[in-house]
Amino acid sequence: MRLPLKPFQLHHSGVTTLRRLSLVAHSSPPLPDPSSPISKTLSLLQSSDPSTWPSNPSLRSLLSSLTPPAVLKVTRQLPNYQDALHFFNHLKASSDLSDSIPLAFQAVLEHAMRENPGSPGKLYELFQLSKDQSTPLSVNAATLLIKCFAQAQMLDEMILVFDAIDEELIHTDVVNLVIAGLLKWGRLDDALKLLDEMFERDSCYPPNSNTVGILFSSILNRNWSGRSVTDEEIHNLVSRFGEHGVSPEPYWLTQIIMRFCRKGECDKAWTLLHEGMNLGSDVEVASCNALLTGLGQHRDFARINLLMKEMKEKGIKPDVVTYGIMIKNLCNFRRLDEALEVLEKMRDGELGVEPDVFIYNTLIDGLCKVGRQEEGLKLIERMRFDSKCEPNTITYNCLIDGFCKAGEIEKGRELFEQMSNEGVKSNVITLNVLLNGMCKHGRVSSAMEFFGSMRGKGVKGNGVTYTILISAFCNANNIDKAMKLFDEMQKNGCSRDAVVYYSLISGLNQAGRMDDATFIVSKMKEAGFGLDIVCYNMLISGFCRKNKLDKAYEMLKDMEKAGMKPDRVTYNTLLSYFCRSGNFTQAHRVMKKMIDDGLTPTVVTYGALIQAYCSNDNINAAMKIFRDMNSSSRVRPNTVIYNMLIDSLCKNDEVEVALSLMDDMKDKGVRPNTTTYNALFKGLQQRNWFEKVLEFMDQMTEQACNPDYVTMEILTEWLSAVGETEKLRKFVQGYQVSASIA
């Protein structure tokens, strides 16, 4: 194997690292028998000058009696590198001792390494010497050099050593070392080339389970520095290992499954696990759990059930994690009662697994997320008394978040007190859920106060803390304070991530401060973050609102340069802009481009056009669009679409058509809302269709649709004018009754 040679480099690695290498660790051998040939040779060597060795007959006869391993021992036990090298040279000069030379050389290398730790240059010199003198390398000598060069990132030198090993001596472990060396420094493609050789038929060094471990521990590592590995490649590798009867250890199988699932490749993960199962290799419950997690995230219930069934058939017992995943899945689908049933079964001992704090936390979080935080709170008692589980930080965080999101900030603070009284440590998430609760319920200044007091106690916020506060100030239209916090966060040691940039950009955009938004965008790019499609759409919309079409197009170009194609929202945004400015030609052009790009218009697309035609008093054109959406593109109109049409029709005194649209809504199952009724009532009032209005007032009450001040204004004026205040009184009453039932 040939790799491009890089200039010779010396890397000084630490002494300790080199000493740890097993081959040099032989410093204190057992006390030798003084009459043994090894001891005799040693004492003879050490008591005479090397120049006298060639002419010493007793040395000559002693040496010829030694086996190569004995020569290895002798060389190793010489006091230093210099002596070992003299001895080695002596052996080389004696024609009948050539069998011992590779092992003696190995010992010389060991001496050199011990005396020159962290200096692979010395070893490289010796290696060159061995090549020049055609000294064959023992496998151990080669291993030593390979390890040393790999450590020092002298990869080309490492490969030279590998190429210098006698073909017949190469075995799997040596190749594994070379592969590990290459991978350590990110040279994936070279490692794969070598792996190909291992995979070759009749290879003398087929891959083993170490090879799998070395390979996957590198490429699945988060700090992997080489080129990225595709899922396809990983899958192929696993299959090829399988062909050689090597399957990844359960741990690696689990890691690979997790990776595939995270990237949305559950199919691949599924195949992989089943290949493993079918090969009869031991599939552990952890691997199944990884796949179940992925399947849950993709809502693939059919496969979840199938996998559970297969586990049962293969005797893979679900563990507490498996049930945790099941409960989590049920919670995610708001099927809390079924999730609670699983807990009951666990507690009854029906499942053979006891619930742990994870199970309780998942359930408490699930309950809080559907607004059943009171029940969540009660679970704390049950976890304590039924399961001897103590609530931890996460338990409290979930509950505090639940109460705060429900607006019960005081209860949240109470729980915060309780946790500190019970000695449960709070963390930055505790702080953030409390701050978020306060901010979302309009208590931004309390939030700042609380943050201040926590900082006084040494609790630092993080990026999330600042995102919460920045968004809150943006929503409160206090952009300057938001900007100030944005500046402050880095001074306080909180690094900015993409989310905090997005939040601020969104706030500035909403406030119409497009120059500031543009400035933050440039900061964001400087910080190495890219804008995503949502962010681009936001900015395009912001520039459109400011009538800066050129800037909007600039964004569009920028976005395409970054490899993003305009999506439905992009097109709808531009189309709405043209609709608002009454430029119907351009609006239709955008719609055509959208369709040409393979995107189907949405209800928003039609809504923008209908709205535009309505405001231009072109109700016919608006109705034509409405009919188009029903016939040609089968986009279901929503309440907003009907509202615009009904309002416009009524204003144009086409109340009959408006009424027919009310029927249409009923047929299509689209619910009218207060705006619908208000528009209709105005039309009916113009015609003074008293019977009709009573009919719709009843319908409104039946549907528990709340009247607003506009409704009341129309009805009060109209019904009192015709002396029917009693009907109005009943209507209001009916609403109050239905409200109290609700």
Add this chain to the structure above:
DNA sequence: TTAGGGTTAG
């Protein structure tokens, strides 16, 4: 097992 963000019709 817990926390943060953003776009389009009205």
